[in-house]
Amino acid sequence: MQRFSFEATVLVLVGVSGCSVARTEPLAIVSQRVAAATAEDCLGDQDLDGADIDVGLCPALPTLPDDAPLGSEKVSLGAWEIGTTADGDTYKYGSLVTPDAGPRVLEFEGGSAAVNEGNTTCWAKGYYRLRKILQNPPRAYVALRAAGFQFRFFQFQTDLRNGPTGYLKISSYRDHLVKWVTVVGATGECKQPTLSEFRDYASSELARRGLLVDANVDAGTPTDASPDGG
Secondary structure, three states: OOOOOOEEEEEEEEEOOOEEEEEEEEHHHHHHHHHHOOOOOOOOOOOOOOOOOOOOOOOOHHHHOOOEEOOOEEEEOOOEEEEOOOOOEEEEEEEEEEEOOOOOOOEEEEEEEEHHHHHHHHHHHHHHHHHHHHHOOOOOHOOOOOOOOOOOOEEEEEEEOOOOOOOOOOEEEOEEEEEEEEEEEOOOOOOOOHHHHHHHHHHHHHHHOOOOOOOOOOOOOOOOOOOOOO
């Protein structure tokens, strides 16, 4: 009797230059990758300049953003912030809690607001892309941080379904904070900052302060002028 051997495969979507390309992969390999995915490697080799990324292998968002490695240092990624809640409150930040039932809830000083899957998914796309970018950050940002500026982040989101805010792209808050801005559009689409946009932002911050990129500064180089967040 002739015997046949079959290898189980699954169809996966891979992000290539902002597009999703379908291909089949062995189920065993996909299962291993899912089991091994962490906050640092769940994006694989996706294009950090792509318009969109797939966070399907990434962990659920933590209650508060975890600090991210930056060379030998850690950088604070702050809190979850939304420009306008579904209830009309503005500029609220805090932690994302998971109730026994229903959607996740943003808890902030003086209140709370339910957020929907569109909010959490868009936050995740910005958050995990940022963590990946910081593994090999633009030299302009390393120089900016080493000079003592914009040394921590906040995970800010503008939800245009709730109302406009003053933030539609990566922005500075005073001299210490980067607002890492994701935008949920009126029809639910998610815009996330890209690697090139972050590079351009950091370069513009250096320029407006009259600073230059120091070719000798690498990620994780300790300096007296580079606080570790907080």
